[in-house]
Amino acid sequence: QQPVQSPQAVILREGEDAVINCSSSKALYSVHWYRQKHGEAPVFLMILLKGGEQKGHEKISASFNEKKQQSSLYLTASQLSYSGTYFCGDPTYNQGGKLIFGQGTELSVKP
Amino acid sequence: DAGITQSPRHKVTETGTPVTLRCHQTENHRYMYWYRQDPGHGLRLIHYSYGVKDTDKGEVSDGYSVSRSKTEDFLLTLESATSSQTSVYFCAISPGDSGNTIYFGEGSWLTVV
Numbered sequence: 001q002q003p004v005q006s007p008q009a010v011i012l013r014e015g016e017d018a019v020i021n022c023s024s025s026k027a028l029y030s031v032h033w034y035r036q037k038h039g040e041a042p043v044f045l046m047i048l049l050k051g052g053e054q055k056g057h058e059k060i061s062a063s064f065n066e067k068k069q070q071s072s073l074y075l076t077a078s079q080l081s082y083s084g085t086y087f088c089g090d091p092t093y094n095q096g097g098k099l100i101f102g103q104g105t106e107l108s109v110k111p
Numbered sequence: 112d113a114g115i116t117q118s119p120r121h122k123v124t125e126t127g128t129p130v131t132l133r134c135h136q137t138e139n140h141r142y143m144y145w146y147r148q149d150p151g152h153g154l155r156l157i158h159y160s161y162g163v164k165d166t167d168k169g170e171v172s173d174g175y176s177v178s179r180s181k182t183e184d185f186l187l188t189l190e191s192a193t194s195s196q197t198s199v200y201f202c203a204i205s206p207g208d209s210g211n212t213i214y215f216g217e218g219s220w221l222t223v224v
Contacts, residue, residue, distance in 0.1 A: 002153075002170070032213060041201060041215040042154065087154060089213070091205070098169065099144055099205070099213060103153040 001025055003090050005102035012078050012109045020073040020105045022088030031064050031071040032089035034101075035082075042087060045073075075107070083109045114138045115216035117202050123222045130189040132219050134202030136182075141207040143185040144169075145177065147198040148218075154201065160185055161207065192223045 003024045010018050022031060030049045034042040048064035048071060059076040075082055085104045114137035124130050134143060144159040146169075156169030158177040166177050174196060176188045189196055202216040 034213075041217050044212045044214070047212065091213070098156060098159060098167070099142075099203070100156060100170070101146075101154040103151075 002100055003028075003088050003102040005086075005088060005105045007105060008103070009106040010108070012075075012107070014080060014109055014111055015077050016109075018075045018078060018107060020075075020086050020088075020107070022071045022073070022102055024069045024090060026069070028064075028066055028069050028071070028090060030091060031062075032091060033062055033071075033073055034087045034089065035084045036087065036104075037084045045086075078107075078109045080109050080111065083107055115202060115204055115214060117200075117216040117219045119219060120217065121220045123224060124192050126193060126223055127191050130192050130221065130223075132187040132200055132202075132221070134185045134187070134204075134216060136185075136204045138204060138206075138214075139182055140204040141182075142205040143179065144203040144205075144213075145175075145185065145187045146201045146203065147171065147196075148201060149198050157187065157200075189221075192221075194223050197221060197223045 003022050006021045012018055032047050033045040035045055036042040062073045064071045085106045087101045087104050089101045091099050116135045118133045145157040146154045148154050155171045157175050158169050160166045160179040178186045200219045203213050205211055205213045
């Protein structure tokens with residue numbers, strides 16, 4: 001089953017913050033986050049492996065709560081370069097190896 | 112670069128013709144995937160492979176077949192292309208552990224007219 005992301009789209013002004021959520025109806029053992037610029041391939045941001053783990057990439061950080069089967073991506077003091085579509089992914093290697101992504105969240109940062 | 116090459120990068124074909132997309136990797140990774148991306152649908156898994164000659168269906172496998180006779184190559188075939196298969200197709204690879212990064216190819220733009 002596909003993870004569910006919210007919101008579907010968000011528009012920000014430079015310097016504003018945003019949160020993108022990813023939730024699953026089944027157990028999550030790890031979560032991947034990717035960003036895709038228009039016309040390009042998705043690019044890896046980070047992996048969260050443990051419950052409660054937090055990671056950061058520049059001013060982008062994420063948390064993972066395996067008990068709640070949720071992960072959140074935090075974009076702080078957004079920059080124009082943060083614009084793109086963000087995907088969370090569930091790598092179900094313990095269930096045969098399917099790699100399923102959420103439907104994506106489109107983030108637009110305006111000057 | 113992640114060592115993934117997709118070919119062709121762009122193709123226009125007619126309805127009813129067979130089409131094969133190729134994904135070639137130089138990383139010797141175990142897992143390979145084919146996704147399609149359409150507006151409003153995100154990345155949807157078509158088929159994936161967890162080893163040579165070991166493949167399985169994904170979320171949207173109808174109308175597609177795959178083959179993996181060598182570790183480095185994963186082929187996606189549309190037996191009889193339809194207009195609904197117009198899409199961007201991404202290949203991806205992974206060593207196969209939940210702690211490992213998944214790398215995407217640059218994509219293949221397919222238009223079926």
